[in-house]
Amino acid sequence: MARVVLENICKSFGSVDIMKGISLTVEDGEFCVFVGPSGCGKSTLLRMISGLETVSSGRILIDGEDVTYAEPSRRGIAMVFQSYALYPHLTVRENIGFGLSLARRPKAEIEERVGKIAETLQLSHLLDRKPKALSGGQRQRVAIGRAIIRDPKVFLFDEPLSNLDAALRSQMRVELTDLHAKLKATMIYVTHDQVEAMTMADKIVVLNGGRIEQVGAPMTLYNEPASPFVAGFIGSPKMNLYDGDAAAREGCMVYGIRPEHISLSATDGKWRGTVRHIERLGADLIAHLTVDGLGDLVARCPGDTPMVIGETLFASPVAGKEHKFERGAIG
Amino acid sequence: MNSRRQLFTGLAALAATIVIFVLPFLFIFLTAAKTKQDASLLTFTLPQQWQLWQNFMDVVSARDYMLLLAYFNSTVITVAAVALLVLFGAMVGYVLQRRPSRWNTLIFACVMIGLMVPPAVVPTIWVLQWLDLFKTRTGMVLIQIAYGLAFAVLLFRSFIATIPRDLDEAAIIDGAKPWQIFFRVILPLLKPVTVTVIVVQSIAIFNDFTNPLYYLPGRENVTVQLTLYNFQSQFGTEFNLLFMNILLVTIPPLIVFIFFNRQIVAGMTAGAVKG
Amino acid sequence: MSRTKSPYPYWFILPAAVIFTVLFLVPTLASFWFSLTRWDLFSVEFIGIENYRQFFREPFLIQGLFNTVIYAVTTxxxxxxxxxxxxxxxxxxxxxxxxxRTVMFFPVLVSTIGVGITFTVLMHPTRGIINVALAAIGIHGPGWLTDPTLALYSVVLVDVWKGIGLATVIYIAGLASISPEYYEAARIDGATRTQLFFRVTVPLVKPATVTVVTLSLIGGLRSFDLIWAMTRGGPGFSSDVLASVIYKQYQAGFYGLSTAGNVILFALIAVIILPLTLWFNRKEVEL
Known part of the structure; x- marks a missing residue:
C-alpha cells in the first residue's frame, strides 16, 4: 500500500521559511494534485518527496517507511519533469533503459522491459531516435516511459504539461488519466493550472505561501471553498469576491458569488448595474458589470442572451450558492 | 556601383593580405625545397633544383633522428596533458557551476591567477626537483595541466551552465551515483566545448617553447620547438634544412586548423561577446 | 539516519586542485621568499631586498623593465x-x-619559434626580402634587428603580424553580437558612416575591446619566445624584456635575481591589469 504521509514538513532557506508545517496523507492509488500560484511551494514540496530537496524538519513516509533522509533512488518514486529532462545524447531506448543500465541489469532484461513499455506508450517505432527528433507529445511519453520502467510506488509529476500547446495538453490530460486508471499507482501531480487540477485529480491540495489552504475532492473545493483564496483560485471565470462594506452588508468578512451563480434580469434584482464589457464565447457569455455598492461583477449566462454595452441590468445571486467567509482576505 | 567598389576594395585587401600573410609561408616552403647554396642567398625565387624530399630526409635523420624523437616526445606530452586537462577541467567546471558555495570565490580567484600570473620558473624547478619530476615528461605533462587548467575550467563552466539541471536530477532519480551523473550524462553532452578545449590546448602545448626550455632540458627529452630552436644555432648556414624544419613544425597546426577552424575560433573568442 | 549527500562532490575538484596548488600556487608563493635570497646551485642565503635593489640599479635591468612596458603597450x-x-x-x-579571415588567423596557430626564425631571415639587413624589396623602390632599408634603437620595434611588428588574426576574430565575434537595428536606427537618425563607427560600433563592441586589450597586454608583458627567437634580447640589451632577463639570470645561475625578476613581472602585470579591469567595469555601470 503506497501511501505517502507527510508529517509537519518545514523547509527554510536561511531565515526564510518556504514550507510552514505541511501535514498530508496521499492514499494508495490516489491521483493527488498540488495546485497553487507560483512561489507557493508546491514544486518544493514535490521535490522534497522525491528527495531532490532536503527537509528542514518533519517526516516523509512512503509505504509506511520513513524516507525523510533516503536517497532519491531508494524511495520507490519516479519523476516526470517539466522540461522532460530526456538525456539528449541517448536514444529513446537508452533513455527509458538508463536507470536499469545504471543498476547493471542484464541487457536482455532491459531490452524486454523497454520494449514492453514502448508498446504501451506507442513508442515502439521511435526507439532508435534521439529526443531532438521527437514531437512534444512523444517526448512527454518517453519521460513517462522512463518513469514507468522504474516500477515505482509513487509517480511524481512536476508541471509536465506546461510546455505543450493547448490542444496537446487536453489530449495528454486524458492519456495521463487513462494511465492512472491502468497502473493504479499513487500519483502526485504539481500544476499551477486549476483546470488540470479539477479535471484529473481525485484529491486536490491547494497551497499558498508555504501552507495548505485546503485539501479535498475537486467538487468539494468548488462547492465548499474553505477560504477566499481557494474560492478565488478554483473555478473559471474567477468567483466575484468582495470585502469591506459590501461584505459587511451580507454579514461576513468576505462575500463571494460565482459568475455562473448569478441571474440577470432587465427588470428587477438584488443589484443594479451597467454592462461594461461583453465576452461572447459561443456557448457562454461572460458579462462584466459595474454594480452600485459592489464594484465589478462578472456574470456568466447562456451564449444567446441579448445584451449591449451600457445597458442597465439587475443581478441576483442564486439562492444557496453564496459564500460567506468569516476570515481571510482577498488574495 | 557599390558592388564594384566592394570588388575593388576586396581585391586590394586580397593583394595586401597575400603579400603580408601568405608570402612568408610561401618563402618557408620554397626555401625548404632548395639546395644549401641556393637557400643561403635568402632570395624569394623558385628553387634552382627541387629537393624537398632529400631535405626532408636530411632533417629527419639529422643528429641521430632527433626530430623523430622530438615528435614522439611532443606528441606524448600533448596527448597526455590534453586528455587530463579535459577531464580535470570539466570536473572542476561542473562542480563550480552546479554547487554554489564559499569555495567558489576561492576557485575563481585561482582561475584568475592562473590566467594572469606568469609562472615563477625557478621556484617551479625547485618544486619539480623536490618531487623528482624535473627533466621528466611526467613533470612536463603536469606543468602543462597546471598552466592550462584556468582556461579549460572557464570554458567548461560556461558551457555546463547551458545544460539544464533537470538532467542531473533525472539521473539522480534513475539511481545514478555522482560519478555516473558526470561520466554518463554530463561529459557526453560537453562534446562541442571538449573539442574546442582539445584543439586549442593541443596547439598551445605542441607549440610551447618556453616551458620545455625551462623544465625539460636534456637531449633525450627534446620537444619539437626545442629542436627547431637548437637547429637555428647549429645549422645556422643550412637554411634549406632549417626551413624544412619550420615547414614540418607548421604542418600539424595547419591540419588541425583545416578541420577545426570553427572550434578554434569559438574557443579563442569565448568571452568576447558577454565580456 | 544520514543526510542526502550532494550529487556534486568536492573530490571532483581534488586532482585539479592538487596539481594547480603544487605546481603553480606553491612556486608562486615561494617566489616571494626566494626573491629575497642569494640563491645558486649550492646554497640559499637570505639577503633581504638586495636583489630588488640590484634590479633597479643596473641600467640593463631597468631597460628590460621599460622594454617590457613598451612592448606590451605597442603590441x-x-x-x-x-x-x-x-x-x-x-x-x-x-x-x-x-x-x-582564414589566412590572417593562421599565423596565430603557427609555432612562435618558426615565425621568429622566418622573420629573422626576412629582416636580414642586406639580403633579407624586406630590404631587397625596399631597395627596389629606392628606399635604403634599416637594419631591422641589428640596429639597437629599432630591434625591439621590429619584434613588435612581427608580434602584431602573428597576433592580429586573433584580435580580428574576437572583434568579428563582438560585431556579430551587435543587433543590426542599432545601425538602422542610427541611419534613420541621419548618422554618417564615420559617426556610425564612432557612435555605434566602438561603444557597442566594448566587451570585445576589453578582451583584446586584456589578452594582448597580459600576453605582451609575459612575451618571451618571439624575442628570444629573433634577437635574444640584443643587440646588447636593447631588446631585453623582463621574461628574457629572467631566463638569462637563470642560465647564469643567479636564481635569486631571476626570481626577483619574476616577482617584478608579476607586480607589473598586477599594477597594469587590475586598475584597467576596475576601470573597464566602472564604465560598464555608467552605461
Whole structure:
C-alpha cells in the first residue's frame, strides 16, 4: 500500500521559511494534485518527496517507511519533469533503459522491459531516435516511459504539461488519466493550472505561501471553498469576491458569488448595474458589470442572451450558492 | 556601383593580405625545397633544383633522428596533458557551476591567477626537483595541466551552465551515483566545448617553447620547438634544412586548423561577446 | 539516519586542485621568499631586498623593465586598433572576406619559434626580402634587428603580424553580437558612416575591446619566445624584456635575481591589469 504521509514538513532557506508545517496523507492509488500560484511551494514540496530537496524538519513516509533522509533512488518514486529532462545524447531506448543500465541489469532484461513499455506508450517505432527528433507529445511519453520502467510506488509529476500547446495538453490530460486508471499507482501531480487540477485529480491540495489552504475532492473545493483564496483560485471565470462594506452588508468578512451563480434580469434584482464589457464565447457569455455598492461583477449566462454595452441590468445571486467567509482576505 | 567598389576594395585587401600573410609561408616552403647554396642567398625565387624530399630526409635523420624523437616526445606530452586537462577541467567546471558555495570565490580567484600570473620558473624547478619530476615528461605533462587548467575550467563552466539541471536530477532519480551523473550524462553532452578545449590546448602545448626550455632540458627529452630552436644555432648556414624544419613544425597546426577552424575560433573568442 | 549527500562532490575538484596548488600556487608563493635570497646551485642565503635593489640599479635591468612596458603597450595598441578596423572591413560583405579571415588567423596557430626564425631571415639587413624589396623602390632599408634603437620595434611588428588574426576574430565575434537595428536606427537618425563607427560600433563592441586589450597586454608583458627567437634580447640589451632577463639570470645561475625578476613581472602585470579591469567595469555601470 503506497501511501505517502507527510508529517509537519518545514523547509527554510536561511531565515526564510518556504514550507510552514505541511501535514498530508496521499492514499494508495490516489491521483493527488498540488495546485497553487507560483512561489507557493508546491514544486518544493514535490521535490522534497522525491528527495531532490532536503527537509528542514518533519517526516516523509512512503509505504509506511520513513524516507525523510533516503536517497532519491531508494524511495520507490519516479519523476516526470517539466522540461522532460530526456538525456539528449541517448536514444529513446537508452533513455527509458538508463536507470536499469545504471543498476547493471542484464541487457536482455532491459531490452524486454523497454520494449514492453514502448508498446504501451506507442513508442515502439521511435526507439532508435534521439529526443531532438521527437514531437512534444512523444517526448512527454518517453519521460513517462522512463518513469514507468522504474516500477515505482509513487509517480511524481512536476508541471509536465506546461510546455505543450493547448490542444496537446487536453489530449495528454486524458492519456495521463487513462494511465492512472491502468497502473493504479499513487500519483502526485504539481500544476499551477486549476483546470488540470479539477479535471484529473481525485484529491486536490491547494497551497499558498508555504501552507495548505485546503485539501479535498475537486467538487468539494468548488462547492465548499474553505477560504477566499481557494474560492478565488478554483473555478473559471474567477468567483466575484468582495470585502469591506459590501461584505459587511451580507454579514461576513468576505462575500463571494460565482459568475455562473448569478441571474440577470432587465427588470428587477438584488443589484443594479451597467454592462461594461461583453465576452461572447459561443456557448457562454461572460458579462462584466459595474454594480452600485459592489464594484465589478462578472456574470456568466447562456451564449444567446441579448445584451449591449451600457445597458442597465439587475443581478441576483442564486439562492444557496453564496459564500460567506468569516476570515481571510482577498488574495 | 557599390558592388564594384566592394570588388575593388576586396581585391586590394586580397593583394595586401597575400603579400603580408601568405608570402612568408610561401618563402618557408620554397626555401625548404632548395639546395644549401641556393637557400643561403635568402632570395624569394623558385628553387634552382627541387629537393624537398632529400631535405626532408636530411632533417629527419639529422643528429641521430632527433626530430623523430622530438615528435614522439611532443606528441606524448600533448596527448597526455590534453586528455587530463579535459577531464580535470570539466570536473572542476561542473562542480563550480552546479554547487554554489564559499569555495567558489576561492576557485575563481585561482582561475584568475592562473590566467594572469606568469609562472615563477625557478621556484617551479625547485618544486619539480623536490618531487623528482624535473627533466621528466611526467613533470612536463603536469606543468602543462597546471598552466592550462584556468582556461579549460572557464570554458567548461560556461558551457555546463547551458545544460539544464533537470538532467542531473533525472539521473539522480534513475539511481545514478555522482560519478555516473558526470561520466554518463554530463561529459557526453560537453562534446562541442571538449573539442574546442582539445584543439586549442593541443596547439598551445605542441607549440610551447618556453616551458620545455625551462623544465625539460636534456637531449633525450627534446620537444619539437626545442629542436627547431637548437637547429637555428647549429645549422645556422643550412637554411634549406632549417626551413624544412619550420615547414614540418607548421604542418600539424595547419591540419588541425583545416578541420577545426570553427572550434578554434569559438574557443579563442569565448568571452568576447558577454565580456 | 544520514543526510542526502550532494550529487556534486568536492573530490571532483581534488586532482585539479592538487596539481594547480603544487605546481603553480606553491612556486608562486615561494617566489616571494626566494626573491629575497642569494640563491645558486649550492646554497640559499637570505639577503633581504638586495636583489630588488640590484634590479633597479643596473641600467640593463631597468631597460628590460621599460622594454617590457613598451612592448606590451605597442603590441596591444596596434592589435586593438588594427583588429577593430580589419574586423569592420571583413564583416562589410567584402569579396573574399572568408578567405582573408582564414589566412590572417593562421599565423596565430603557427609555432612562435618558426615565425621568429622566418622573420629573422626576412629582416636580414642586406639580403633579407624586406630590404631587397625596399631597395627596389629606392628606399635604403634599416637594419631591422641589428640596429639597437629599432630591434625591439621590429619584434613588435612581427608580434602584431602573428597576433592580429586573433584580435580580428574576437572583434568579428563582438560585431556579430551587435543587433543590426542599432545601425538602422542610427541611419534613420541621419548618422554618417564615420559617426556610425564612432557612435555605434566602438561603444557597442566594448566587451570585445576589453578582451583584446586584456589578452594582448597580459600576453605582451609575459612575451618571451618571439624575442628570444629573433634577437635574444640584443643587440646588447636593447631588446631585453623582463621574461628574457629572467631566463638569462637563470642560465647564469643567479636564481635569486631571476626570481626577483619574476616577482617584478608579476607586480607589473598586477599594477597594469587590475586598475584597467576596475576601470573597464566602472564604465560598464555608467552605461
Amino acid at each position: 596591444s595598441a596596434a592589435k586593438t586598433v588594427l583588429g577593430l578596423l580589419l574586423a569592420v572591413l571583413l564583416t562589410s560583405g567584402l569579396w573574399g572576406q572568408g578567405f582573408l
